[in-house]
Amino acid sequence: MSDDLPTGVERRDIQGTDRLATWGEPVYGEPTDGEWRAWNPDRSKLGAMLESGMDTGLAGGADETVLYLGAASGTTVSHVADFAGPTYAVEFAPRPTRDLLSAAESRPRLFPLLADARKPGSYAHVVEADVDAIVQDVATRGQARVALENRRFLADDGRLLLAVKARSEDVTRDPADVFADVREELAEGYDLLETERLEPYHEDHLGIVARPLE
Ligand code: SAM
Structure with missing residues (x-):
């Protein structure tokens, strides 16, 4: 566990x-001090991973x-684009993508992509090779x-920061069993460095930090 926050992410009053x-x-009605905007871990799995002290790298x-998969209307990816460099934000639903475009107006490093994350070939011509992090x-x-299908974009020393929602896999199964299966499948292409349940911020979600296998 590490208390290190990325440069550009701070704890502020x-x-x-x-x-x-x-x-x-x-972007989403979060409180600000006029310059800094609160990053609400109840609204963001990556925020919850940082708040929990996970070592995201x-x-x-x-x-x-950064390649961000599942950007929705930009709640989390807008924070990422505040502190990181080029941030490619993939979302396949048109309605949230409209809000995502608004969030990108004041963020020149945020690139919204209306695309299906299960078809990485459809955005391979836009996303640069060897990104430092995939947030999913x-x-x-x-x-x-x-x-696994988006691993092709990740640098050898990059990090996958994955939030797994148990109920999206199977509402009827014990989340612990779902997470075990996800971990096993992920191990086909990743070395899992850290896993942590995201309660109390997000019920039945698992945060995973992983690096690509050689
Ligand atoms: N990450 C967002 C945040 O913190 O602001 C919330 C994401 S929401 C839980 C999941 C999003 O993933 C939805 O907007 C959904 O449309 C999108 N999504 C689901 N499957 C997808 C796919 N195959 N390709 C692209 N987006 C997808």
Whole structure:
């Protein structure tokens, strides 16, 4: 476990509460101090992973490239684009993508892509090779498979930061069994470095930090 936060992510007093924060325009009605915006771990799995002290390996800074899968309307990926460099944000639903485009207006390093994360070939011509991190929060069946299929984009020393939602795989199964299966499938292409349940922020979700196998 590490308390290191990426450069550009700070703990700040925002409206009287100590919070994780990034510097940028607000996106989802989060409190700000005028410059820094609170990063709410209840609304963000990556925020919950950082708040839980998981060692994400994220360094932050303009040189760090990120592929984000399952961007939705941009709640989390907007924070990532506040602290990282080029941030490719894949989302396949048109309605949230419209909001994602708004979040990108004040963020020149955020590149929204209306695409299916199960078809990485459809955005391979846009996403640069060897990204430093893949952040995945797709909440659909086959979450391990999506991570394996997008491994091609990840640098050899890069990190996969995956949030697994048990109920998206199978609502009827014990989440612990679902997580065991996901871990086993993921091991086909990744070395799992750290796993942690994301309660109390997100029920029946597992946070995983992994690196690609050679
Ligand atoms: N990561 C977001 C955040 O923290 O702001 C929330 C993501 S939400 C839990 C899951 C999103 O993944 C949904 O917007 C859904 O449309 C998207 N999604 C699911 N399957 C996908 C796929 N195959 N390709 C792209 N997006 C997908």
